[in-house]
Amino acid sequence: MNDQMITKHISFLNRRNAQASTMIHRRGQLERLSAFLGKPLLAASAEDLDRWQQGLRVCASSVQTYSSHVRAFYEWAHESELIGENPAKNLIMPKIARRVPRPIPEKDLALALIAARYNHQLFTWLLLAGYCGLRAAEISKVARGDVRIDGEGGAFLTVHGKGGSDRVVRVPPEVFKELDAHLHRRQGPIFRRTNGSPMTPNGVTQIASGHLKGIGLPYTLHTLRHRFATALCDIGADIRDVQAALGHRDLATTSIYTAHNVRRGSKDVDRLGKGLRALNRRQPPVRDKT
Template sequence: MTSSTEIKQHLAHLRMRNLQPNTAIHRKGQLERVEAWLGKNLIEATPDDLSRWQRSLTVSASSVQTYTSHVRAFFLWAYESELLGHDPTRCLVMPKIKRRSPRPIPEDDLRVALLGALHNHTMFCWLLLAGYCGLRAGEIASICRGDLRIEPTGGGFLTVRGKGGHERIVRVPPTVVEELRSFLHQSGPIFRRRNGQPYTPNYISQLASEHLKGLGLSYTLHTLRHRFATVMCDLGADVRDVQQLLGHKDLGTTTMYVAYSARRSSGSVDKLSEGLSTFRKRQKSTRRKKPDTT
């Protein structure tokens, strides 16, 4: 499919902004699909055209939100670039997405997943990076040799390129660094397929899901990231430190893991009040005691 001139200009604008390559790939695909649905250049779309396109979508609310965001970003750029005198996407509705609760993989299942990957060192390292460093599939795919600074005393610090091109520094435990050493002999992306091409985020996610499913585990690679966040909260890490480690823009997203941890520890909190029953018994005994009439 050939993109219209305006879409090509928009993609060139994204490259100038140095956004993540995956962002441009997803943006290009979505804009081309909308243009094909319209049957005309995207820049010629009217508010009614875009409303009909949005109503035609039969995907989940979160997908509608993602697709709409790509289209709105294109038209905002077109308006600011004076290619249009108005923004036709103002009529589009952004569906409200219910916040999902974290679903961390249990520790026993994580051990099963790691044991099952001992014959596949690449998969083993992906699981470690997700479960012990909190990385997303896309962040694992983009790791380059120069991103990892190994400390003389053990362990290292990894520069992670997250969503929206935002970078953060993540600690890599010594044991994980040792597992990664065999991938650090070449420059560029450290995880490559047999043909030398880097793995894509979707392929990493897909392979990890197939690995877990093959072991009878109904989890995804992202649930290992949930595990990392939840365990960090269980260990008493400050919520803002966890936010930084995960690369969350919104602190509210991180606090979900704190809430999950709080529910798990509610039994321990309840035990603190067990002694109060003694005071209640004493209170009842005092009320029953008859006054001294002598």
């Protein structure tokens, strides 16, 4: 019965055109929950789910992710009238502190690029992350048909982002020179593994992050995306343009990059402090000669 319910739910997600990764993670989480319960998923009580959640030995972020999958399943079951009450409706969702961006420093990015010259595919990945803001999964999906070349030496790239949301990002001329070398492949993703099969998101992450670790840098590929965002904010780019470039649905998510950036407002703060000059010109205190 559990396998049938899980299959039925995944079929529902498929008809809604859910991301393949979402369906894989949803199925895995429901199978693990089924093993924990030892009874049909639809027979679970609120107490059962609370006991399951309290037994999780993972970080708060993972608890939130696992719980979201479980809540979505029971909401679907309730709306489909497979159960009378939703046992997950009061399942606690941990509050996650907003993460602070951790951009790779410019000198370390330069070192990473120099060290990647031996592998042109890896070199291009670093450029797409650090200068165009692409995630690992987005890099793995780049295809020739996604690239529209302009008359200024650069291009516009259609990026296939999270949740099936596409966006268009600018590829600067200097970056496009490197990307162009991979556009000879007419069918499918342009980045490939050594056996010719398409590069996976996990493969991009592991290779790029392994490269950074191998040269002694404590960063991941995603910190290059953070660098892209903070650098844009640093030069005064409009926050909504940054939001569009990153593919954020919520402007609040993008705002963490402006909050992180203190250099941008430093001149204004210095200008505010200039008022102290008049006070500093005051007469020195009279010394007591007695």
